[in-house]
Amino acid sequence: MSLQQVASRVQETFATGFVRAVEWRGDLAVTVTRDRLHEVAQFLHDDPAMDFDYIVHVSSVDWPDDEERFEVVYEFYSIKKRQRIRLKTRVPESDCIVDSLTDLWKGADFMEREVYDMMGIRFRHHPDLRRILMPDDYTEGYPLRKDFPLRGKGWRDTFEFLDETAR
Amino acid sequence: MAFEDQRTTVYKVDPAHPESETLPTLRTEELLLNMGPQHPSTHGVLKVILELEGERLVKSTPVLGFLHRGVEKLAEDGTYHQFIPHTDRLDYVCAMYNNFAYCRAVEKLMNITVPDRADYLRTIVAEVQRIIGHQFWLGTQALDIGAMTVFFYCFRDREILLDWFDELCGARLTTSWYRIGGVERDFTPSLLGKLRQFLDYFPPKIDEYVVFLEKNRIWIARTKGVAVISAEDAVSFGLSGPTLRGSGVDYDLRKAEPYSAYPKCEFSVPLGKNGDTYDRYWIRVQELYESVKIIRQCLEQMQEGPIMADVPSVTLPPKERVFTNLESMIQQFKLFSQGFDAPPGEIYCGTEAHKGELGFYIVSTGGGKPYRLKIRAPSFIHMGAFDHMSRGYMIADAITLFGTYDIVMGECDR
Numbered sequence: 001m002s003l004q005q006v007a008s009r010v011q012e013t014f015a016t017g018f019v020r021a022v023e024w025r026g027d028l029a030v031t032v033t034r035d036r037l038h039e040v041a042q043f044l045h046d047d048p049a050m051d052f053d054y055i056v057h058v059s060s061v062d063w064p065d066d067e068e069r070f071e072v073v074y075e076f077y078s079i080k081k082r083q084r085i086r087l088k089t090r091v092p093e094s095d096c097i098v099d100s101l102t103d104l105w106k107g108a109d110f111m112e113r114e115v116y117d118m119m120g121i122r123f124r125h126h127p128d129l130r131r132i133l134m135p136d137d138y139t140e141g142y143p144l145r146k147d148f149p150l151r152g153k154g155w156r157d158t159f160e161f162l163d164e165t166a167r
Numbered sequence: 168m169a170f171e172d173q174r175t176t177v178y179k180v181d182p183a184h185p186e187s188e189t190l191p192t193l194r195t196e197e198l199l200l201n202m203g204p205q206h207p208s209t210h211g212v213l214k215v216i217l218e219l220e221g222e223r224l225v226k227s228t229p230v231l232g233f234l235h236r237g238v239e240k241l242a243e244d245g246t247y248h249q250f251i252p253h254t255d256r257l258d259y260v261c262a263m264y265n266n267f268a269y270c271r272a273v274e275k276l277m278n279i280t281v282p283d284r285a286d287y288l289r290t291i292v293a294e295v296q297r298i299i300g301h302q303f304w305l306g307t308q309a310l311d312i313g314a315m316t317v318f319f320y321c322f323r324d325r326e327i328l329l330d331w332f333d334e335l336c337g338a339r340l341t342t343s344w345y346r347i348g349g350v351e352r353d354f355t356p357s358l359l360g361k362l363r364q365f366l367d368y369f370p371p372k373i374d375e376y377v378v379f380l381e382k383n384r385i386w387i388a389r390t391k392g393v394a395v396i397s398a399e400d401a402v403s404f405g406l407s408g409p410t411l412r413g414s415g416v417d418y419d420l421r422k423a424e425p426y427s428a429y430p431k432c433e434f435s436v437p438l439g440k441n442g443d444t445y446d447r448y449w450i451r452v453q454e455l456y457e458s459v460k461i462i463r464q465c466l467e468q469m470q471e472g473p474i475m476a477d478v479p480s481v482t483l484p485p486k487e488r489v490f491t492n493l494e495s496m497i498q499q500f501k502l503f504s505q506g507f508d509a510p511p512g513e514i515y516c517g518t519e520a521h522k523g524e525l526g527f528y529i530v531s532t533g534g535g536k537p538y539r540l541k542i543r544a545p546s547f548i549h550m551g552a553f554d555h556m557s558r559g560y561m562i563a564d565a566i567t568l569f570g571t572y573d574i575v576m577g578e579c580d581r
Contacts, residue, residue: 024512025275054418055405056517057548059541061530073541075515075528079402079418086515107405110551118239133232133580143240144539150244 001049003028006085009049014040029086037072037089038099044076044085045104052076052085055101058111060119062146069093070121074101091121100126118144197225200562204233208311208566211576215553217565224557224565229550234580242540246506247273247347248483250540255341257542258578260303261521263296263332265578266345268518271426272527273347275516276509277481281427284472285349290428291362291465292335292344294458298369299328300521300573301451301458305376308448308570312389317379324372331361348482349475363466366459373455380448390445394556394568397442404552407545408523409450410572414442420519432464444571454521481507506535515543522546522573546572546579 001009007021010030017036022029032040044052056075063069068090075086091098100123101108112123113132120142123129131138141148203214212233218226238257242250254269255262267289274281281289306321329339335358336344336351344351354362380386396406398414411418419436421429437453439446476482483502484495509531517526523545530539549572557568 025278025514027514029513053402056515057526057528057541057543059528061539073528079416082423105405106400106403106555107548107551110548133235135232143237150240
């Protein structure tokens, strides 16, 4: 089954949730609406023609200017069929929560925790949604968001330096 | 924290042995033990909270992030070329393979084809790096388990290759030798000679390591049947590399999605049967022999030719021209300060590093800097399976587990 056939198969099965499928540089990326994400993932995981049994990574992208600000990206691989697919969905900032896929792929546990830690997207039904790389009591926001300063928060400019020459 | 309630269990009288009723009731409780972050066998700064029942592990919770430096955020601040030295510091034991994985990802984004000779050079150095990685792993895992001699033997031979890297690029660990579109410099005759010499020297040494371990009853007892994971679970957890192949799953990106000079070489991918620590050890040792085979074939097949793709808008000019030619110097300066114009789009590119699948997911919106760069680090994903794999084993087996993942915290925490 070629990538195009996979894309059209997903589109046929989920006529309401399907947004778009893009193939670029040999990678297939399928975007679906947030409410159908878990169903689509289940279909990709369970359907014998799809058989995406391996989870590669879970990631997230921040698009501050868009209405639905965050993009959650899942990448799956089929070990038998030697094929990759990228599944994406968008969430607005006011309600950034998606269904967790930990019940389908066990590895999604740590990967989703990382997305929560770095981007602040929550996952419904996740067994243990805590920060993973940042400290548990970190309250200064989510580091990979675009509004998190790239070069410090300016406190470095307020340092008072001792003038070593005037002694 | 989730561990504030300390559960207590009171042993009940066993109905099959009523005489035990006469014994006083034993009150037992689970013990929480913090292992790390400062512990010699955690391979860096890793902390695991172990819940113990006697000496058995009931649950273990990895606490990560002690070495978190925000590399993914740093990537958004620099050009594509500037990120190469940052990749050295991910898995600092095997910098070459990180460079390789990153450069391949950017080449996929820019749609660049690398010339033949560069492909061979890259494959040779990547396999040398795999040998170094496996030697490092074998030495430290054996040391953790209590076999000290192998550690010295592995590090002695690793030193030869690190010196070889030193001659190749001027650094032993933080190499940055790969470039987008090719490599930084070609092999000299001296390097080729030393590599050939090493290839003759090395295979008998692997046999030596194996003799030390296979005849060691402690090594066998502490690896066979320890930390078993089924093929189904290994796939579901997203494990990769020898950790996945130990369970018998045939997934090696060098074969599944051949890249560089691998399709032109003949080699086999060893697979385990039982999914235990011993099988993962056996696979890595077999991979040492396979790496030697791959390097030999590459050296035979390699022809003269350019070592850098000819795409002046992306690839760097040769170093000697930068020093003698004004245009080349301007080109080099502009490529480093402004970067090249990447097309908008997103790609994922995975590479089979010696730990597992090291992948880069790059989102570009055009311009010289990546909009988002995500690193798929095998060490991090392997830690996700730690709790599952450690349950029911003894506390000393936790140490074996760190080793069997071949974990490096620089890559895990990023």
